Amino acid sequence: MAAPTPYTYIQCPCSDVSTLSHPSDPNSPTGTEADEDDRTFDPRAPRSNYSLYPLEYLLYCEDCHQIRCPRCVAEEIVTYYCPNCLFEVPSSNLKSEGNRCTRSCFQCPVCIGPLAVTSVETKPDPRLLAPDNIAAPHSGPYALTCSYCHWSSTEVGIQFEKPNSIHAQLAKLRNGGTTRLTAKERKERRRDPAHRSATTEGEESGEQEDLDLETQFANLKAFYQNQLADPNSADSGLAALGDLGFSSPTSLSRIMSIYTGGSLQDKKAKSRVGAMREALEPDEGLQVANLDESAAIEQLQSEGHDGTACTAQRVDQPPHLGEEHLHGRGRFTSELRPIPYLLRTKRSKRCPICRHIISKPEAKVQTTRFRIRLVAGSYIPSIAIRPLSLSNGGGSASGAAAVPGALLDPLRPTHYLLTFKNPIFETIKVTLGAPSKTPGRFASKVTVLCPDFEIDANTDVWDEALKEGGGGGGGGGERDRERERRRRKREEGSQSNNNHNQLEVGKIWERGRNWVSIVVEVVPASLRVEAGDGPLREDEDVLEIPMFVRVEWEGEAGGDEVGSVPTRDRDTREKRELAYWCVLGLGRIRQS
Amino acid sequence: MSSRRPPRGEYIETDTGNKVARKATLVGTQNIMLGGKTVIQPEVMIRGDLIRTIQASSQSASGAAPNSTAVSIGRYCFLSRGCCLRPPGRLYKGAFTYMPLRIGDHVFVGAGSVVQAATVGSHVHIGAKVAVGEFAIIKDYVRILDGTVVPPNMVIPSFSIVAGQPARLIGEVPEGGHEAFELRDIYKTVGNNPQPAPS
């Protein structure tokens, strides 16, 4: 929660039940306002973590006139692509091939660095491969190697014949280099009577046949499908229980039909009731778990701790990718497999209330443009915090000028300069509300010296320059406003010139083209823990001020022109307001 | 602004607006291309001398003059104190060659970072003490946090935030965060006539 430098987080209205139920109505804002005035937002509340965002993370719905956060927007995937080869993956492929790159993009199972295809064999003397001898082909076999931690797929016994389509080659290989059956081969083998008899023979001789994971699944699936399809296999003895138990094909298929929505179970089948039996032999998918761990213990003894995979490595492994058994898998680094890159997405975002799109990137992977990008930063004022040292008057302004990591002295009044910058093309009126004491066990005192002020419109820099130079340009209304703005600037300027370095209640500290700085006085709390109270909890020393910001402006009503009518005319202009909580994080208080 | 500074400032300011610190070490300057308005702080090192020794076959076939640019940097880049840019090198068809390092516009390189990428896009923020491995490809709007080690050959797609050793994706640049990559303002704050940052 606590960032090192001063920060401002803004609360998204989605976490506030009252605003969500009546989306902001510009004409009658009083209803929600009253509720909010009742209570102070507590930045320390456990829920606050989920509703506070830096300004950059927030979007803005132009139709609802409300802030939208990453938690409340509805996302829609525009494009899937591999983050390594940057190729777009059509969503149809996604269904068949899964959500990982099926080209030759892999991550190292040890360190997650990118893997590259390299030739395993020591090349012939490089002296023979002079630059002119370009045609000299690299010859296999190939391996995937990590250029960061130097892991190589040869460590798990995997080599490739070709340097391309690694994914397809890898799908046929097990760790150790034994081949793995593809789905098609597996199907053929099931049909092949010769193989079947071989299986049963093996069983008769007492040794358990090793089914690999895919075969086991295929066998199980076939076995149960057979039972579902064949009602005669029903055990009539259990018929009475059939209606209740899940062991009956009828109830199973009824459940299935709930999810598939289709009429999987037609009426004539209803009469057939029976129980299913479980798989009993390898052919039906029975795989007795091998509880003999002596091999693993032996391996542990020989390879030691270095040979084992850590939790993070096991978590990074895609599920069911090549391991032979479910039981006792992934303990050793020799069982790790290259991780195909997880695909990434470009997503568009919709307002959760009005369903309008508020952010939409261009579909092409390589472009960074957006078709629609309504970010909160271009609608609501930004707030920059800077500690104010009265000695040098706070001349040059820079949001990040604070000494990072400096601790606040308890009980010593400190001043902060809050600079509000207006991004919109209208003059805005800002009203601030902050509790005089911060919530929590250690209440710091907060005084906003100027809670009520106006910020001039964000006019074009060049407009400004032209006007001040020639005085021409702009419609009558523009000029009127401009004049008024300058008058106000003069008034405030004369005041602030007279007593520039004095903090006066109700006075703006500094004003610029589209920004205003005000002063907040803070008396940090003492962190002395009273006897009987618990010790200082994590981040309890962070000084965070909740502040309610209300912004009012006159927006253009509908799409009619403005320039001809002066600001006095209320008919063509619509009063708008936006109110939200934000949190000013000032830093940590020194512990005495 | 109007006051003339002493002739020997800390920076050399070129016609195209580049501000190159006198205490920066640019080796092989004839192979370093600066797009303009780029700031190179003191103790920065750029290895322009590590040029490509094997030309791409298409180039030699067309008969064009061999392009010896080793490091090209776009506009409004900011190379912080003590960082180092050097072209990546590798074995290519049995011989060793360096390949050019291309950097786009508005790229910030933090203090003490070493960049050996093949390409760095535009609007990229590389933090302090970052090691970008050889032939890494960093696309536009990428933020690399302090102390990250980007392994060789890694591709970092647009709008990624990466950190760690080795680098892994830890977040995405939000829609409202694009403007933060702009380096026009910071450009004005350094040089022989530094201006205060606008608030």
Next chain:
Amino acid sequence: MSSKRHSILPPAPAGSKPPIHFSSSITIADSALLTGTHPIAIHSESVVHPRARLDSLAGRITVGRRCVVHERASLGAVVGTSGRITEAAVTLGDYVIVEVGAAIEAGETVIGEGTVVGVGARVGAGAVVGKHCTLTPHTEIAAGEVVPDFTVVYSNGMRRTDKRGAAELRNKGLARQIDVLRRMIPSNPAKFA
């Protein structure tokens, strides 16, 4: 090729030119910094990049055959009490690469043959790094630590064993790289004599 711009470096402290033992086949950039009082030996075909720093104040520095010491790498010194330790050498075996900004502190520190010390890595005084090791960028090896042969130190101190068996291939590649560097870096061993 380009000696006009990097001549602005501050002159090395006068009177501290270390005795050198250079092989005739080495490549050492003009702007490399050699300081100290103990001998500095660089064996055949090794390359020292511009602005690499070799400080033999604490003890002898030996660079093996076909080593590459990159820019801003630092070998030796850092030992605060230089007078006390009589013998605080730094020894690089053959085919060692010390990458940009890496630091190898003095104090009987040994880097084994074929080892790569990554960008910004730091090897503490008296550490003994085995043969064919890889210290990934920003790795820290504590003073006095012993790193066995073929160790890869990665991800902030994790260790594993390099099983690629690519040492020979790597050395060949390094030889090619040195071939190229020799043509690119104007060598000026006479300056340090």
